[in-house]
Amino acid sequence: MSLQSTLRRIQIVALNRAHAATLRGLGKVREHRHCPLCGWTGFQFSAGKPGPFFRFDARCPSCWSAERHRLAYILLKDSLPAKIDKILHFAPELEIQKWLQGSCTEYHTADLLDPRAMHKVDIQDMPFEDNTYDLIWCSHVLEHVPDDRRALSEIRRILAPNGIAVIQVPLWGSKTLEGDLPASERVRVYYQEDHLRRYGKDILERLSMDGLSVSVRNVQELELQLVLRCSLNDMASNDVFLLRKLA
Ligand SMILES: [Zn+2]
Structure with missing residues (x-):
């Protein structure tokens, strides 16, 4: 196996591992938030109503x-x-x-x-x-x-x-x-x-x-x-x- 193909294979393995790690991470954050009132889980709550104090991660997208x-x-x-x-x-x-x-x-x-x-x-x-x-x-x-x-x-x-x-x-x-x-x-x-x-x-x-x-x-x-x-x-x-x- 040439040096070039060996390096290429190492590169592919590294990329695959990085991709798998990213997916595992996304899997964890996908259900990062939970609403105890309706049972919804997800990545993030919706923003609060626009106004002088805009709030991120505020309203449950299911029960509000x-x-x-x-x-x-x-x-x-x-x-x-x-x-x-x-x-x-x-x-x-x-x-x-x-x-x-x-x-x-x-x-x-x-x-x-x-x-x-x-x-x-x-x-x-x-x-x-x-x-x-x-x-x-x-x-x-x-x-x-x-x-x-x-x-x-x-x-x-x-x-x-x-x-x-x-x-x-x-x-x-x-x-x-x-x-x-x-x-x-x-x-x-x-x-x-x-x-x-x-x-x-x-x-x-x-x-x-x-x-x-x-x-x-x-x-x-x-x-x-x-x-x-x-x-x-x-x-x-x-x-x-x-x-x-x-x-
Ligand atoms: Zn809810």
């Missing part, structure tokens, strides 16, 4: 869940009561509806504007009886509400004794910024045109009301591999606040 939906599900699925009687889901997100529906006897939805919601209500002044709901889900709602303290007081009123309210809001920095701003300024200061404030870590003072105990769950409780695989980290919504009504 966002990072905060998957985070709340993973943090709470094993710690909420096994059987819940009545749930009220504000601004009902389709992405977690199936899970919540399957967790309770009676599932209600509420929104001021969404025609698909069962109850058209203003969260600041709700028509429900005191002590009605065992679980109230209120994710990314309060930042749109003019009087969020009144809304929280209403949530406390309609929660059943020992009932739990799950609250998520976009959170940035330590101090809450609020005040009447024109829409163009709201984008700059509150990071979204229809937000009326930008919550900071001091939201805890606002959530701490008589008759409620407050606890916080956070993405950092979870293993980094899980956070990456399910893409749970969205910078501004990594906390889940739990308000429990004292009996």
Whole structure:
């Protein structure tokens, strides 16, 4: 065998090995991401909606869940009561509806504007009886509400004794910024045109009301591999606040 053909053969073997290694690598990354809500696996989540804060690796291409939906599900699925009687889901997100529906006897939805919601209500002044709901889900709602303290007081009123309210809001920095701003300024200061404030870590003072105990769950409780695989980290919504009504 000539030197030239020997070199050629070595070159082919090396190329084949490199190709096989590449395929093995691709096989590993092909199922790099997983959605715990619908079971989808794939290389990467879809991008979040275009806006001032474009997010890569954000929305599940199958059920459209966002990072905060998957985070709340993973943090709470094993710690909420096994059987819940009545749930009220504000601004009902389709992405977690199936899970919540399957967790309770009676599932209600509420929104001021969404025609698909069962109850058209203003969260600041709700028509429900005191002590009605065992679980109230209120994710990314309060930042749109003019009087969020009144809304929280209403949530406390309609929660059943020992009932739990799950609250998520976009959170940035330590101090809450609020005040009447024109829409163009709201984008700059509150990071979204229809937000009326930008919550900071001091939201805890606002959530701490008589008759409620407050606890916080956070993405950092979870293993980094899980956070990456399910893409749970969205910078501004990594906390889940739990308000429990004292009996
Ligand atoms: Zn999904």
